[in-house]
Amino acid sequence: MCAKVVVQKQPMTTEMVAIKVFHKRQLAYYTLSKKAKSTFAECLARERDTLVAITESRSRYLTPLFEAFQDKHNVYFVLKAYPLSLSDLISLMRDLGKRLTPGAIKFYASELLVAIEQLHSLNIAHRDIKPDNILISSNGHLALADFGLSVRIPPDDQRPFTKQIRYDAVGTPAYCAPELWRADVSKKGYLVAASDIWMYGAVVLQMWLSKRLPFFSPEGEDRGVMFDMYQLVEDPVVADFLSSIVHAPEDLRPYIPTIKAHKFFATINWRSVCSSFDDQERSR
Ligand SMILES: Nc1ncnc2c1ncn2[C@@H]1O[C@H](COP(=O)(O)OP(=O)(O)OP(=O)(O)O)[C@@H](O)[C@H]1O
Ligand SMILES: [Mg+2]
Numbered sequence: 678m679c680a681k682v683v684v685q686k687q688p689m690t691t692e693m694v695a696i697k698v699f700h701k702r703q704l705a706y707y708t709l710s711k712k713a714k715s716t717f718a719e720c721l722a723r724e725r726d727t728l729v730a731i732t733e734s735r736s737r738y739l740t741p742l743f744e745a746f747q748d749k750h751n752v753y754f755v756l757k758a759y760p761l762s763l764s765d766l767i768s769l770m771r772d773l774g775k776r777l778t779p780g781a782i783k784f785y786a787s788e789l790l791v792a793i794e795q796l797h798s799l800n801i802a803h804r805d806i807k808p809d810n811i812l813i814s815s816n817g818h819l820a821l822a823d824f825g826l827s828v829r830i831p832p833d834d835q836r837p838f839t840k841q842i843r844y845d846a847v848g849t850p851a852y853c854a855p856e857l858w859r860a861d862v863s864k865k866g867y868l869v870a871a872s873d874i875w876m877y878g879a880v881v882l883q884m885w886l887s888k889r890l891p892f893f894s895p896e897g898e899d900r901g902v903m904f905d906m907y908q909l910v911e912d913p914v915v916a917d918f919l920s921s922i923v924h925a926p927e928d929l930r931p932y933i934p935t936i937k938a939h940k941f942f943a944t945i946n947w948r949s950v951c952s953s954f955d956d957q958e959r960s961r
Contacts, residue, residue, distance in 0.1 A: 679703055680825075684758045693758040694743060698751050720825070721752055727824040728754065730799055738792030740812060740822040759812035759820060763880070767808055767887060776887040779912075780944075786881045787945045788819040793873055794933045794951075796821065800838050801829045802869040806876035807852045808883060828869065839932055842866035852876045856927045871927040874936070878922030885910055885919070914940050 684695045704717035728742035735741075743755040761769075763785065770776055777785075789811060796803055803810075803821060810823040826848065830841045844866045846857040854875035856867045886909055910916040918941035921931055931939075937947055 695756045695758040697754040724825050727827045736795035738820055740820045759814050761813050763811040764808035777884055782884045787950045791950050792821040801827050803827050803873050805848050807849050839870045841869050843869045852879050868927045871930045874930055882919050
């Protein structure tokens with residue numbers, strides 16, 4: 678949401694922090710131009726509340742908020758600083774003519790899956806999972822960031838979180854699940870947890886292929902291009918893993934426990950990936 682992030686040293690200490698700055702005037706224009714139903718103040722309050730919930734949960738793979746404040750012109754979120762994003766890492770490797778190794782991809786894929794699991798356990802869907810919004814700490818661990826499009830869905834007797842439906846199709850087009858592109862999405866809705874899982878598959882595919890992902894055909898928004906991209910993956914286990922996610926319709930798409938059990942993750946020790954938080958990793 679049209680924010681600028683600056684990474685700098687805290688004035689009183691030597692700690693690095695990331696400050697996400699929202700210009701109030703720009704935001705007012707943004708929401709007006711998008712004919713948004715909610716005001717920028719509501720959107721920001723939602724993002725801040727999500728960050729507060731995440732921070733209180735001490736979830737290992739979600740970016741914590743240190744503080745939020747505002748002045749006349751801007752709103753500021755002070756966050757834990759990360760040296761690079763997954764997008765930076767993929768580009769860097771590509772520029773060097775290299776690719777992430779299968780071991781590194783499985784490692785990041787396992788941490789990202791646990792990040793989504795932790796977020797969903799708080800009844801929050803991210804809705805904008807992509808390499809730009811996945812950060813890497815100086816210790817080499819992932820953290821999911823940017824909760825500007827996230828939505829918190831309170832528990833409900835009728836439906837568990839995984840069956841919750843939303844009608845507002847938001848996200849970054851190249852990573853949006855196919856069901857969000859249906860003309861009748863605002864009437865029929867989409868399964869919000871399953872759409873996060875599709876974006877997860879798209880990110881793992883991108884790591885594997887080490888390509889920029891226009892998931893578009895030159896003619897336009899042809900989602901078929903995306904469906905076929907996993908066929909570029911030569912390893913049959915990886916191809917099966919990815920196709921099971923990106924090929925499946927939303928109601929049959931595997932959810933986190935099934936994904937964890939796939940052969941792709943045979944070498945991953947889930948207990949250690951999910952283990953309780955190491956204070957050093959979280960420390961400011
Ligand atoms: N805590 C952080 N530490 C270091 N860099 C960060 C941090 N948070 C965000 N960034 C960098 O700033 C970029 C923009 O941040 P963020 O995604 O939160 O803002 P945004 O304006 O909502 O993004 P967009 O609309 O482009 O998805 C990220 O892609 C990342 O590269
Ligand atoms: Mg972002």
